Amino acid sequence: MHQLLQLRSTVQTLSGHPCTVETFLGGGGQGEVYRALLDGKPLALKWYFAEQATLAQRQSLETLIRKGPPSAQFLWPMELAAAPDVPGFGYIMPLREARFKGIVDLMKRRIEPSFQALATAGLQLAQAFLELHAQGFCYRDISFGNVFFDPDTGDIQVCDNDNVAINGEGTSGVLGTPRFIAPEVVRGDASPSTQTDLFSLSVLLFYLLHIHHPLEGQQEASIKCFDLPAMTRLYGTDPLFIFDPANDANRPVPGVHDNALEYWPLYPSFLRERFIHAFTAGLHDPHARVRESEWRATLVQLRDAILYCGQCGAENFYDGEALRTNGGQPGACWSCRKPLTLPFRLRVGRDVVMLNHDTQLFPHHLDPQRRYDLSQPLAAIQRHPQNPDLWGLKNLSPVKWVMTATDDAVRDVEPGRSVSLAAGVKVNFGQMEGEIRI
Template sequence: MSFGNAFFDPVTGDVKICDNDNVTPNGTVAGGVKGTPRFMAPEIVRGQAQPSRNTDRFSLAVLLFYMLMISHPLEGAEEAKIKCMDLPAMRKLYGDNPIFIWDPKNKKNRPVKGYHDNALVYWDIYPQYIKDLFIESFTTGLNQPAKRVTENQWLEALAKLASGIIVCQSCGAKNFYDDEKGKAGHLCWNPKCRDVITIGSQIVIGEGKKQIHIPIVAGAKLYSHHIRGDYDMQTPVGEIIVNPKDATKWGVRNLTDENWTYLKEDGSQLIVPSGKAATIAKNVSLDFGTVTGRFE
């Protein structure tokens, strides 16, 4: 897993994995090819392991870090000290003594301003749950392959990330909703703006770490993953609409073939059939059948 065999369509978000001539069964290696430099797990760099699901999970985390942070998770101050990136230097940096640039307990390898600026800028753009997965991947995951972040954990987090896009009312920049900050704690990431973002009503689906916040804006969609947990962020199951006769009244149209249940604050219930809309109101919930969403 590296730049050479992962491709995505920036318009549709479709991902394709190509150039897989070296793919082998878990724990085996063909033709002596063990991976791509800078993407290989530390235990492979040290010559202590063969490619496996766990080493692929490390490579996936590196690739995702590159995609989101436009930098390498192990290249900070320690990399900046290297005068010649020869094999011994690479083994030390990526195998014998890898240190995550944002390791909360070890600041030795922090990004260097003027040299690792992407890492410095992009890290703070993302919500804490994304940072936590990277911290887990490149601290615990460096030395405990069995505890690396799985592909399903990434799918959950990335679906949540895509669902929680909020727009700065001052400059129009897109930001990500962070559960830990709540509605009142978001500053626009744009260095020319940095205004406090006013966050309006939301549909909150699920509980705990799997909770997803979807901003209520006209035309916004609920997708299959939101109510079924199937990682499908292409198939719409609901749509935010505005009453054409009264712009102060908003609703969620049911685009599925199943009934939803509208749960009022007083405990009464209404059925929301396919094609019909449920009125958005505070302290009201929608039972989608497999999960409940509430309006906040």
């Protein structure tokens, strides 16, 4: 039950606007969060317990409010609030939309997002923390308790931003969430920073894609008493990646760590290699950690690599490295075990995009000045209206494309028109040129 603010009571923002407390949303170690109304608009109001309402916390909030959010994904502090009859202070922030679910919901199988949505969520997380770090902030407590995503679209929101600090200047005692804290912080050798954020981000992404922790294998299963010394050893002094290629002493245990065992082989080699680096070299050397920009590139590549099984419709992944070592064969579907058939694919610049029935191309693919812009589709796969066996790539952009057929015939593709999918066809999209392959 809430204990700090009375429902239907009023607090004042520092600018003098009344804010009406409506419902209790939840509490934590620092305070309580309520749904509130400010000028008729629903917002979230966090109110600190008296012992947490320190001058340092207030000054930190003032800095965050003055600087503003790095991006719209952050539910950032907007304004301080106070009440004459209530000790301490609070702040208002945007209210999380109901469509956003926690990664805990994913862990407990209350939601079943697609690989497309998971890759998108990971991509947006990498982008969000890149923007946060670029402004000189460190988050200090990246974990699945502070991140929410839409299981249908992959859109994300990041909450609990009141502990964000200027990198290297934090005075708060917040070290992070157990299991996400970097080994050097667990050991007491370092304080939270952007470098330790990078470790926590890698753990979060591994959880998102594997529903499992990257360091919990045989060593974790053999622990009889999961006390502080055991946790310090597992996550701080002797951490070992469960899929470390040079050391198999901490492999997942069948029947105990089945999520890790099932998901790891589903993903393409380029993603597995990124995680291997994150939890081998990056586990022990903070300067060798995978950067947000590297995760961003890997996760947008993962989105583009999705292909559907022609038998059961399950999402699989195109893996160019596996094709080269498997005689050009894509292997079997992980779900129904039937042989996969590769769809047409588009090589445009450095990207390879699977041309599925629902594929869209964005500025990210067609404009080198707008990398990672997935805001508005510029092209989409479409079935021929008269012949359902024919598919084309429809021009949704405002500019004319130029197509070169396999017989070197050239024709314009005006906005609203389509290019038939055929191996060897080349398309000049204006800023980039691509080739359709099979």
